[in-house]
Amino acid sequence: MFNYIKKLGIELEGGWNSVPEWEENEQHIVSDGSVRTEARLVGELHYCSAELENVCLFLKECFPTTPINGSMGLHVHLSFKELNSYRKLAESSFKKYFLSKMKEYAKIDSYDQFLIRLKGENDYCKNKWLPHKQLYQPVKGGERYTFINFCYTFHGTLEVRVLPVFPTYQRSINAVKYLANVFESYLDSVKESNVEMFKELEIEQTFNSNLKSKIFDELLDFSEEGECA
Amino acid sequence: MKKEEVKTENVPLLFLKVKSVPSGIEVYAKSEKLEAFFRAASGGQVAPSSENREVWTGEYYKTPRTVLQEDGKTFEFSKVGLEPMLNPENNWINLSFLRKKGLGEGVKFTFTGVYPKIVIRGFLKLASQAIKTLYLEQIKSTMVVVEISVKETEVV
Numbered sequence: 075m076f077n078y079i080k081k082l083g084i085e086l087e088g089g090w091n092s093v094p095e096w097e098e099n100e101q102h103i104v105s106d107g108s109v110r111t112e113a114r115l116v117g118e119l120h121y122c123s124a125e126l127e128n129v130c131l132f133l134k135e136c137f138p139t140t141p142i143n144g145s146m147g148l149h150v151h152l153s154f155k156e157l158n159s160y161r162k163l164a165e166s167s168f169k170k171y172f173l174s175k176m177k178e179y180a181k182i183d184s185y186d187q188f189l190i191r192l193k194g195e196n197d198y199c200k201n202k203w204l205p206h207k208q209l210y211q212p213v214k215g216g217e218r219y220t221f222i223n224f225c226y227t228f229h230g231t232l233e234v235r236v237l238p239v240f241p242t243y244q245r246s247i248n249a250v251k252y253l254a255n256v257f258e259s260y261l262d263s264v265k266e267s268n269v270e271m272f273k274e275l276e277i278e279q280t281f282n283s284n285l286k287s288k289i290f291d292e293l294l295d296f297s298e299e300g301e302c303a
Numbered sequence: 304m305k306k307e308e309v310k311t312e313n314v315p316l317l318f319l320k321v322k323s324v325p326s327g328i329e330v331y332a333k334s335e336k337l338e339a340f341f342r343a344a345s346g347g348q349v350a351p352s353s354e355n356r357e358v359w360t361g362e363y364y365k366t367p368r369t370v371l372q373e374d375g376k377t378f379e380f381s382k383v384g385l386e387p388m389l390n391p392e393n394n395w396i397n398l399s400f401l402r403k404k405g406l407g408e409g410v411k412f413t414f415t416g417v418y419p420k421i422v423i424r425g426f427l428k429l430a431s432q433a434i435k436t437l438y439l440e441q442i443k444s445t446m447v448v449v450e451i452s453v454k455e456t457e458v459v
Binding site for chain 2: 157161164165205206210226269270271272274275277278
């Protein structure tokens with residue numbers, strides 16, 4: 075059970091020769107043009123749960139049956155119990171933390187496709203930080219191809235795209251467990267931080283004594299007819 | 304002949320404060336001048352914002368569309384009741400909340416959503432640019448709008 079994460083969602087890309095048997099089935103494979111492999115069914119499987127154990131079981135039972143390659147991503151969607159968590163994670167301080175943790179994980183599992191992604195060399199997963207562009211997007215757009223996609227408006231989640239499908243289900247499970255812990259640990263450690271900003275605008279008026287107070291008299295006389303908004 | 308006395312005077316135009324709260328942001332706005340502008344432009348006509356347009360309710364000035372001159376701008380005042388950040392990617396913000404009756408005394412709104420610092424900072428910047436544009440385009444005068452302070456605090 076998580077403290078901060080509400081649910082974990084998985085997009086598991088790969089190839090299958092038949093639809094995997096899964097007790098919660100009605101699973102079906104969604105086509106995805108970025109996945110390149112020889113199989114009868116190519117694309118991605120989706121699953122989400124509030125329980126990490128269920129997610130791990132899904133990865134085990136539904137793991138692709140064709141050989142894993144670099145075109146296969148393991149995209150992890152996370153939703154959170156508190157709205158405030160999304161804001162904390164969209165701040166640049168989390169970016170540094172997240173990158174350092176991913177680099178740490180690359181020492182634990184140095185799968186070459188993970189290293190390629192971490193270097194930003196995968197077109198679908200660039201090392202860019204664009205929460206301000208992604209957060210309010212109501213539809214899918216090209217700006218989602220980043221390590222983390224802040225797709226809150228579109229999906230109500232945050233999507234981590236930096237993980238590839240690792241060569242075995244167990245290595246993929248380990249990566250997802252590690253990732254979930256990165257988010258839980260960060261949210262546990264970050265202080266409550268409320269930001270307050272303000273702006274004041276003034277009008278600098280230069281006038282001679284004859285014009286004094288004329289400016290706002292003009293304003294108050296303003297009346298233009300037209301359609302009301 | 305008596306020489307005319309030249310004076311310079313600063314008068315407040317707008318105070319806009321944004322504070323992050325657990326559910327999103329709290330926006331406080333105060334401007335006697337803008338309320339006077341919207342009141343005058345609407346001939347004093349107000350309307351209640353529609354209940355089904357959600358994020359804020361209350362009476363707002365029925366300012367004519369022609370006055371707001373929004374074509375080609377990155378801001379708008381006509382999406383009454385909707386959230387302020389309509390499309391920050393295109394630097395497009397909705398300042399309709401400034402048409403709320405009572406702006407002269409100060410009005411407060413809570414907008415639910417995810418607003419990190421970079422977005423709040425961008426919102427304040429865009430809002431002040433929009434108000435400068437609105438003022439300078441609507442009031443044909445020699446006035447100059449100046450920004451007197453920008454403060455950012457992090458309250459822990």
